[in-house]
Amino acid sequence: MFTFQLQHTDPKSAARAGRIETAHGEIQTPIFMPVGTLGTVKGVHQRELESDIRAQIILGNTYHLYLRPGLEILENAGGLHGFNGWKRPMLTDSGGYQVYSLSAQRKIDEEGVTFRSHIDGSSHTFTPERAIDIQRIIGADIIMAFDECPPYPCDYEYAKNSMELTHRWLDRCVKRMAETGGKYGYEQTLFPIVQGSTYPDLRRKSAETIAAAGQPGNAIGGLSVGEPAEAMYETTDQVCHILPKDKPRYLMGVGTPENILECIALGVDMFDCVLPTRNARHGMLYTSEGIINIKNAKWKDDFSPVDASNPCYASQQYSKAYLRHLMHTKELLGPQIASLHNLSFYLWLVGEARQHIIDGDFASWKEEMVKRVQRRL
């Protein structure tokens, strides 16, 4: 059922426009995927995701969902789609990243990772097989291989051993996928993950190994973890040259609007990041003219729309002065408006990128936009 059709390639960059088909519908790439950590994209209703933000696929985090609401409730609900009412495609990570970043007393060995919950300190073990089993219960359309995401910076020996462990774990994930099936009557697709920190020889080895696994899509992990943007771009560029052209490429956890534009130019098709929602909650707005810190006093008397150039409801209905007042008084509606806007902007941005790829003028548009989206207004 999972298919990827490469529709256009930009003549002056590696940017691509494509179409993914899943059991829950189509995804037009390049695409940004809003993050719904606990089965909810923070501050937005499901119909806002669909009609205002025009999200085509959202993420869930396996680590968080496994702890709360837990697998029994998710399975009884018919998976995460049944639980949260989102009808379109979903993707889950493998849980590994959050284990490394959130949980206490984690212990990694060949078998997997043992860790303590950041909620109640209870002890749990994730293995490659368990990560697949859990993602079978959550039921996302695209699920991720269980990997180790090394920190940055990371010494060469650690990065090499970690990458090799990730490759051995991938074999176990692929085997478990083959032994099991979707629980809810539709197919799930596994994406393996390229690791190797910022070491070119490790990244080449990993990208070749991941490409050879022959899965329907591939991911690039271990970036946007503190390395300079240049290192992120160089690694992404290198890996995109190795990963097959006829399969979608997902760059995990990236990034700012300019990061996304630059990496689209390098051949990435899928992105996710908490920035648009997390920064919205702190009053940082992304617009096509630049970045607004809505808490600044300069906006207190500005009755122009939140973002006059963005068609979203939140941009047009509310003024900057009103949104500043809501953030200033810590009213719930402030983060709601800002989250709705930032996600709308991110989806608008990748939609524009796609259109410019199709029209053949992506490279020049991208150069201009990369400057504009970084300005401080």
Added chain:
Amino acid sequence: MFTFQLQHTDPKSAARAGRIETAHGEIQTPIFMPVGTLGTVKGVHQRELESDIRAQIILGNTYHLYLRPGLEILENAGGLHGFNGWKRPMLTDSGGYQVYSLSAQRKIDEEGVTFRSHIDGSSHTFTPERAIDIQRIIGADIIMAFDECPPYPCDYEYAKNSMELTHRWLDRCVKRMAETGGKYGYEQTLFPIVQGSTYPDLRRKSAETIAAAGQPGNAIGGLSVGEPAEAMYETTDQVCHILPKDKPRYLMGVGTPENILECIALGVDMFDCVLPTRNARHGMLYTSEGIINIKNAKWKDDFSPVDASNPCYASQQYSKAYLRHLMHTKELLGPQIASLHNLSFYLWLVGEARQHIIDGDFASWKEEMVKRVQRRL
């Protein structure tokens, strides 16, 4: 411009169905008015108020708006309508109630009230004239006379002196209204407020005084401040018999669904209360079958809609188990769903009451509903 048309009176109770016309449109009574303290009904977008909740009029609190965003910003925005984008009728209180309940070091004398802001401790004075001037700047369609709301219990002498002060302040409010005009090209209407604590002779005296003031609508204040429900009903009943039939009656700060139904039966036309939104944020849901504490473990596996009998988006889109998960994990969407539902339920309830008044079977419907809405599910 402000008119009230009494359309139907229930044969077996004092319940009435009517229609208020304001410069910003029509209000069908009996009506519940969602509270938008700081110019926002907490957790709901303006279009949700309009299309889902079907609010016909919302409140703003003068005390809060005066402090934040302040009068200069409100006036530059063209009043609160211009500031928050709500196009329909609005009502503001006079600021007095919050001065008494929130601010520190308040000092009441004949002239007015001096108090310190609960935000930054700055000193301010509200007088009857100032309360009118501020409400002229905020620009609500219906504005309230400046009164003193005595605490409960309150000794007779205090209640009597306070009531007489409220009556003298009313004269000054009426005079200030006559000397000034709406700032934004439309008329504003003053409602005076009946006080007198729970003393029948004071309430009678106050209701006669307020009725004699001849304003287009009248309010009952000083209830729902801790007195037993029976005392609230007795006082409301007594006052409704004195206030003119051909003008709307607004019972301030009331209340639970059963309070509202009982007071509709006594002849009240307008209500406001923070209960549906405040309790929503704590996971208490009002439904036509009774009250749900969604945090209870009993709902964790209940995948039925939040309220199967309520047509609102929030009730139908989400399950009880999902809402419980959101409240449990302190996700923003939890209070959003619960607030949208509770307000939709309150507006549904007064709409049903109105229809039963028109149909002539309000009294029997009310008896049944009063029992149902109080049940704990």
